[in-house]
Amino acid sequence: MTEVSEEPAWRQRAVERSTRAAKLRAEQRVQRFLDSAQELIAEKGTTDFTVQEVVDRSKQSLRSFYQHFDGKHELLLALFEDALSKGAAEIRQAAYAKRDPMQRLRVAVEMLYEQSRPNPEVQRPLFNDFALQLLVKHPTEVATAHLPLLTLFSEFIEQAAEAGAVPEGKTRRRASLVMQTVMFTAYTSSVPGGQASPVTSEEVWQFCLGGLCGSPAKPRTSRTTK
Template sequence: MAQKADQPVSAPSEEPAWKQRAVERSTQAAKRRAEQRVERFLDAAQTIMAEKGTTDFTVQEVVDRSRQSLRSFYQHFDGKHELLLALFEDAMSKSADELRAAAAEKSNPLDRLRVVVEELFESSRPDLTGSQRPLFTDFALRLLVSHPAEMRVANAPLLALFTDLMQELEDANLLRSGFKARRAAALTMQTVMFNAQSSGQEGAHPLTADEIWDFCANGFTLS
């Protein structure tokens, strides 16, 4: 019997709940396996960099160290640059978490900002032996020039932390008139990181964390 023209067409029935649950479990399991494979690649690359003190390694070295396949590597990363970027973003996120925890131990907003400035400076300085934090030295400086958009994404957690701290200063009427929290945060963060990453190039008297804080907090005027 033909359906009447004005009779509503019934909506297709939804998939059974058991099927939805089965698909969801399968998807979650696949996601967990992929995350585990990615972590193994990242751990392998970090171990190699710690041993070499540099980002000068090959994809094959990472594959061999992780005991996974080259095919699996390229299922998750376009190449070495994307792997380094993932490591850099992860390091910056962890650094922001550590600095936020350190700041939380201080009760005064100015003290909170100071501890973040000084600890970020120290942690971002290259080790003259070449064995410490290579991501914060050679790769970070190259990324700043070659991939500024990616650098902004990687720096987002740190910038959010500095912005929060500057907003506290602004709320307490401690931020200089004419400055907005986010702009002051960006200027301060960039000053700290650039000077830290280029530390050692200024001769026999490298900058100290105290000097960086004094400059960021007071500038160079007498007022």
């Protein structure tokens, strides 16, 4: 009979401690690269910078950079995902201040609209330039980056359905449609030569509400009317 020798507990603890320390150091290095890239974008007003500039500003090595990123594209993608994740967190916090599921959904729609609107006074190269390039060349990466928002909107629509405020079914698909409507409308409403009166977040909410509940002329409560 073969004896099974278990690894001593002290060895396991030592390895785990070493792994945690290495992970923390890696996270700190990655964050320094991200912060440096963000500073360069803010200064230049564009994503037109080199990897070497990021490395120099972060006071780290080129070798260290390529240990964590395949190149500039992956660095920009990380910044893009981080920005979307923070936006989703802001929406979640504001929406959950409301107890009513439909009010949460409304807050989410209106906040996403405002977050997505181009602001001529604020440079947003990650969204105005890089995001458009991503959409054309790397649609799968765009979908992955938007997962926190998609999960959040699915959650709110599911809650509204459970409360009987909207019909049930195809929650994730409807969440995707709402998000695309909100973000596309936000971008195009500010395009030069567009409408004289930009679309408001209230209008976007009413439009999305009609799509979720059916025709606005036939509210769901009418089904119980005899």
